[in-house]
Amino acid sequence: MxxxxxxxxxxxxxxxxxxxxxxxxxxxxxxxxxxxxxxxxxxxxxxxxxxxxxxxxxxxxxxxxxxxxxxxxxxxxxxxxxxxxxxxxxxxxxxxxxxxxxxxxxxxxxxxxxxxxxxxxxxxxxxxxxxxxxxGRPVGQILSENRLRSDIVKYLGNARLSTGDMPATLSDVRSRMHQEVICKLPGNQWAETAAAVPDDVAFGLRRLVFGLLAVLAILSSLAALAFWLIARWTPADVYSVIARWHEAPQVLDSLLERIGLLAWFGGLMAWDAPTLAAVGAPVALWLVLRFVELIFLPSIEDPHKETFPGRYVRFVLSVLRYAVLLVLAGFALVALVSVVNESFPTGMEAEGGALKISVSAGGALVALLGAAVILLVLGYWATSLKLAVEMQQLTPTRENARRFLLDVVWLGMGLTGWFVALIVVALLPAGVRAALAWVVEPVVYTLLAAASYALATILVLLGLILLIALIARGLELMDARRYAxxxxxxxxxxxxxxxxxxxxxxxxxxxxxxxxxxxxxxxxxxxxxxxxxxxxxxxxxxxxxxxxxxxxxxxxxxxxxxxxxxxxxxxxxxxxxxxxxxxxxxxxxxxxxxxxxxxxxxxxxxxxxxxxxxxxxxxxxxxxxxxxxxxxxxxxxxxxxxxxxxxxxxxxxxSITNINANTDLRQSLFKPCTSSELDAFFQKL
Amino acid sequence: MGRLAMQQVEWDDVQGLVLTGYPRLPKAAYILWRMVPGEAQKAKQWLGNLAGRVKAAAPIGFEPEDKAINIALSEGALTKLGIDPQERARFSVEFLDGMAPLPPPQSTHTVSRRSSQLGDVGGNAPDGWLWGGPSRNTEIDGVLLVYAKEKALDELIDSECRLMTGVEVLHCADTSKPLILKAYSRGDRKEHFGFRDGISQPFIMGTPAANALSAKQARFDAVKPGEFILGYDGEREDSLGAKPAAGAAQRGRVPPRDLLRNGTYLVFRHLEQNVAAFEQFVADAAMKVHGKDDQPSREWVAARLIGRWRSGHPLVDPPFAEKENSSARRPRNDFLYHHEDRFGLACPIGSHIRRANPRDALGPDPDTSLRLSKMHRIIRRGRLYGPDGVRNGADNGENAQGTRGIYFICVNADIASQFELIQHTWLNNTHFGGLYDERDPLVNNRDGEGVMTIQQRPTNLRLEGLPRFVTVRGGAYFFMPGIAALRALGT
Structure with missing residues (x-):
């Protein structure tokens, strides 16, 4: 309301x-x-x-x-x-x-x-x-929440100055305050219940995302229709193109074999080269896109320095980056269910897209332990990179490097997780693996096919935005002469x-x-x-x-x-x-x-x-x-x-800040607080 | 930086006060004058001659040892000197309206918007001002600022007054004494409340002083020239007033007369300080907070009001967080709040130095905050008046009789966005930094009703009943022209 x-x-x-x-x-x-x-x-x-x-x-x-x-x-x-x-x-x-x-x-x-x-x-x-x-907040609520706050401030002020009347811990102070200011004063007892949060505030962002996805779905269907009308491409065609994904990176395949990267893993497992290439290529592409995007990112969020071309390029790059990430996730998932555990040694030739791993129970244990260590190290690194910006001011270059490194770390954690999953799935009985593949493959391929239509739609929309921007620019230039x-x-x-x-x-x-x-x-x-x-x-x-x-x-x-x-x-x-x-x-x-x-x-x-x-x-x-x-x-x-x-x-x-802080204060009366939240609670008073 | 290098400030045309407060000349006098009706021609002559005696900012770093003269004009002088309306319209509205304008005649309000913004209401209202208000000594056409060594000041005042033609020194309406406001600065730069003043000043980019700053301090203290001098790029990268035509002089062409060029606006406020009230409040508050009013307790309270100890050391500096150290090093000024004291636990959110210069504490993130606050800096050039009562680092209010205070003077290129914004959005803003009902503890105008929260663990402290420590007794907005513009006005 x-x-x-x-x-x-x-x-x-x-x-x-x-x-x-x-x-x-x-x-x-x-x-x-x-x-x-x-x-x-x-x-x-x-x-x-x-x-x-x-x-x-x-x-x-x-x-x-x-x-x-x-x-x-x-x-x-x-x-x-x-x-x-x-x-x-x-x-x-x-x-x-x-x-x-x-x-x-x-x-x-x-x-x-x-x-x-x-x-x-x-x-x-x-x-x-x-x-x-x-x-959503009625006048009455705004006024009484403000009164409640000043009552609390007055109470704490008196308690603070009359010596020795303060309980030792913050949570005791809070419960005493709750007792004295809310329970004992009849005028404040309304504050015993939490205030209602309007739906738009609670779910607004979710509603917006769902709405956008719905619009995208409708537009993508239109795109599918357009593809069929223009090029006679049916969704089934798109699907089958995507389902043959592991055949695509032939070049990378031979390159990897030549530099002998695959032999490096030889002791533990045998890899299907095209799979590795098809997962590795999107990773490399993603990193390149992210790198270029960071170059276009202004060091300081200063709207005075922003321009349309810079903003537009950044936007296009991030759309492409998310598309690559989606493809990567899909391919990794499919590779996961097609993994086969065969006794060592076997050849490295691909058979119907199956990824062959040769792993014993002992080998798996070693690999899992190793992965756990890597995940721990990467997790620690990610946390320290996230905290770096809280503790001190970074120069623009270092800030960009930090963001890039953080992305690399996250990617590394994802890939390590994927690697762990590969080994676990490979150890599963063949029947379970087949059932998994039977479910996952069509779902992933269908989703990727749908995403391709969505990407096409988004690219068309980007073109449309460019067109509108250019027309608007024309109007702006004409208006400069038309108006003083x-x-x-x-x-x-x-x-x-x-x-x-x-x-x-x-x-x-x-x-x-x-x-x-x-x-x-x-x-x-x-x-x-x-x-x-x-x-x-x-x-x-x-x-x-x-x-x-x-x-x-x-x-x-x-x-x-x-x-x-x-x-x-x-x-x-x-x-x-x-x-x-x-x-x-x-x-x-x-x-x-x-x-x-x-x-x-x-x-x-x-x-x-x-x-x-x-x-x-x-x-x-x-x-x-x-x-x-x-x-x-x-x-x-x-x-x-x-x-x-x-x-x-x-x-x-x-002020609006006051009104919202008052509401936060009242709502936080009902939450069990961690010590830092408790700290913040008293900080605001 | 490359762009800045191209836009070299013409320091030999800028008046000296922009770059220096003349530390080697401890005595000063501000002579308020008006033009004699019908003698505009003589006044022009005086201004033209004065242009030769006015101290320019160049050579940078050269501190005059015997005397310095600067001059600033009010809106009235420009009109009486007969500048044409188009030229007049280029000056800022705030300057043209003056510091204490009346509300528009059709309006139902009795107080003008500007007076409200500046906090010049109630006890500070312009009606009670000694000069510059609507009732007494209104006709101020300009101020002559003269600086000298101890004894030479009176001689300098005499000789400058003798040279005046077409203008006369104003006389106080009440005492009929000449309005020559004599001021001084102390060697230790303390003001009457006993605090070291003028520590945090912006530096104009490109000057040697700015180049000497540490990288960290330069981030927030090095400010573009256009914030203080008209005709150059400011922090928003646009300039007020036309930029000097590059190389026009070298090509032998006479550039068109531009009165704004290399000029700046000078804000003058006559602030009376109630030292006894300050000390009394500090003692009472210490009693309430600490249960005793001995010297350390009082100093603790006083430091929370200001945000620095009397010695100038900021509370943000860890060794000085709780008690003053007898450290010999200079007070730090290279601190920021976001990473060092985000929640005001060391230096209270509402303390004077945090309100007057929030650095990176306001706004969505520290970078943006710093970018925004750099648009609202002022160069302060104020000096003290009245008997000097500071003993042993503090003034207990008994050492001196008579009124005293500070002649607050500041220099800025945009009064509305600098001096006035600091007044209404930072100092007098009850909602500053998420607060509720507080104003600046030092210069608030709510006598006896002031409030201040001191952020603390476990719970915050709240001081109530702050009296008005500082009363506005006069003031005006002036324009300090470039020296060539002064010469142009003189012909």
Missing amino acids: GHNLLTIITTIKKDKELALRGTLASIAEPHHDPATVIRCKPEFRFDKLAGLHFCSFVILEGDEVFEPCLVFEATFDGPRTDFIRELLQIAGPGMDKVYQHCVGYPASGLLLPNIATEYLLGHDVGADAFFSGCP SATELTSRAYDNTLAYAREEVGTNAHQNHLASLTHVKPGLMRRWLLVSTLWLVNLLARLVFNRGELGGIPTIMSARWVIIDGGRRLLFLDNYGGPWESYLNQFIDLSAVRGVNAIWTNTFIKAGPQRRRFGFPQTSFLLWKGAQAEKPFKAYVRRSQIETIVWYSAYPTL
Whole structure:
């Protein structure tokens, strides 16, 4: 159960804009104390709406094309209709006074609340993309969890200062605290049960992966159809090609025989040369791909240094790398079930793909012991490589070397494991081995055949991405001539101070509201790009970025993107924590810049006395550059901002990090903790 | 590095204060002046002549032994000198608005956004300022910064004031004394609370001092020139103001006049320190925490507030984690937090040095964090005023009468992204580093309501009721032009 939202947009009656502005400021805008308290006006007791997180009123001024509009934005718990009913009960006369100024508001007003509700719901446009920093948590939970935390802090503070009252161990301290703060205080007993975790948070990533696999499966089926239509290749053809895999590396086969590598194993077992080659070749290929990929990997995750070609090559390489890994795993599995234990000595010639090993029980024991030692050594190595980065700062070259070595170690561990399995399987009775082979071979070959179609599909999609990127680049180059540069907006002449005079003042020292209105660039391609980007942002916000961060940014509390006026304008409403300046810096300097670019590169604004058109700072392949031009980007945002006339927050002094830490604290009350977790528990208080 | 070598800073055009705080000239005076109405021409003459006396940054490493003069102008001077609106619009909005602007006339708020951000509300509100606020001594057109040896200062002030034409020294509205703010620095670089100050300073890449840094320290202390001088690449690899046209001068062409070039912004804050309140709080807190208020207990608390001992040794340095050592070596400054003190167990998360310069402690990973924090560094050039009460390493508040404090001066290329960001996002941010309701323990403006958490085992310590130790008594934003720009303004 996530947060629900309303974005009610109504047209303002002719010449009523100024009057409405006055009404909103005088009866609806809460009083924002410097002492960080929000006091609501009697006609708009937002604080009495138990489920209301944030709400705001803004006015979209009219211009030569668009009529002036009133926007009411709300984020709340529970169904929309219930919220509107409650709002009309608590702030009915106030709402009536406000919406008197709007076109189409029923003359009956509050007399027939159902009609008023219908009017408001009828003008709700929802959002094309929505993000919440603490999804699924009702206002009550957020507030009481915060109270619980401060009670705990107060208790610990007193216990700490009144000498000798502290139990000796941390776990005793915790159970005493639990007793004193939660069990003994009736107001905190609710914390005896764990909070529910929304499904999207608990299973979001899994849902996303399954969804992607389903889409891939459908596309792969289409690919299979296309193969048949174009080249008359049936899945059975693909299957039989893959099933003859061990015949493929003839070259490697003869090479290996020549350098006598096989004789080296002669004492213990006889190898089928093509098998060894077919397993060895993917390993070598994988290592080469990984090596090249690391070369393209930027040493520091600095979005300022990233480019489309670098990113694209890296992406293609990693797709190929995973494909090779899949093939390797499949072939290794098949080799495993085709292994035969024959008495020594035998020839090394292959027979129907069978891998011959000659091993006695004693030999197997020695080999297994040896493998165990190798696994231990490699495991130790892997752990120390993983820890290396925790203890100290590595230079970029050493960091890349570390990653590569770690991969080599993991591969080595996999191969050793495979080797162990080979010997174990070889010792099994022939009947069992035959049964295993009978099951495993067709399954692996079928999966590999399916994977081949999936790979073909992914390669086509990669081509499609390249095509879209090139078209977008063309649009970007044309727009550079069509729109004035945002750099000009940095001039004082385009200042828009009234729109943001309230920022960081009083209550807004902790949280702020940002309302931005931009025009969508004309053309189908731009529209399609914007709609699909917002769809993607919405999906990711629901399934992936649902733990308080959107693309690494931990200060967004509740944000929404709404395409309005039939796709001609984009409205962005955002409740965020901290000052504007550093909030925007995060979008410039962290990887979230790509999201900002992908959305707003499709927009422009009109500014100045001549209503000139200024484009968003020029992007490169939709995702790069753009907002990274700090001053032009900030000027663009400033110029697109509209004044927030009314703003309310249910928890104005908390940050998203605080809210999520409070929930973590409460949830961890129920878990048995290891000593390091216990340590972390008290660390946060 | 190759790119940097190409972009050589024109040090002979940059004012000296950017590179040095004149350590061999312990006395200083900041002369606040305004232009005499109708005498702009004379003022121009004065500025043009002054350009010849202003100390330039080149030759680097040469410390003047007798005197040094620098100058910075406020927005008012630029307007009165008649620069055209287009040129004026190239200056930053913060500078043009000033440090204490009023809220926009149509706005319903009584406090301006900037004052809120800087924490200049309540007891720090500009209404109560001695100068630079909206009520008293508002008309500041510039500041003349003069530095000299002990006794020579008064002579230097006299001679510089005699040379003033078209401008006059401001007089305090209350006492009608001239607003000549006299300052000094102590040999041991301690400030009134008894802490060694100015240890952590950024170094401008390409200077000999930056080249001499250890590789580790260079990673976080060597900062690109554009962060401090206009016209060069900064940490984001874009410059504020036009870059100098390469080789234009050699080709014999006169480059177009660019007032921003080689200039920088100078932030001036008049901060009064309440030494008695600090010592009192430290003693009370020591009593609460340790049950006694002897010297080591008090020093322990004081060091947690700041993050360094009074001698300057950081708490992050293992030998100095719990008690001060009488080690003779210089205080370390080559530490980072992520690998050395991630959870603030040595140096509390909310301590002053961690807030003022978080190094690699904020952000998703230490590399990114370092990359981000390098965009928000300032070069500090502040000095003390008022009677010097430090004895035996500390000031117990009884040795000196009268108000004292620090004239905080810093140099940066982007006030919004450097000085102001440090104020609102680090020092005054209640949510800094995942905290809840704390502000900087040293410069918070919540008198008696300040809070600070000291990360500890087994459980954290929480200090409450921190008074306001530092009060803002004045301030302004200035522009410190390059010497050629100063000469251009003078014609």
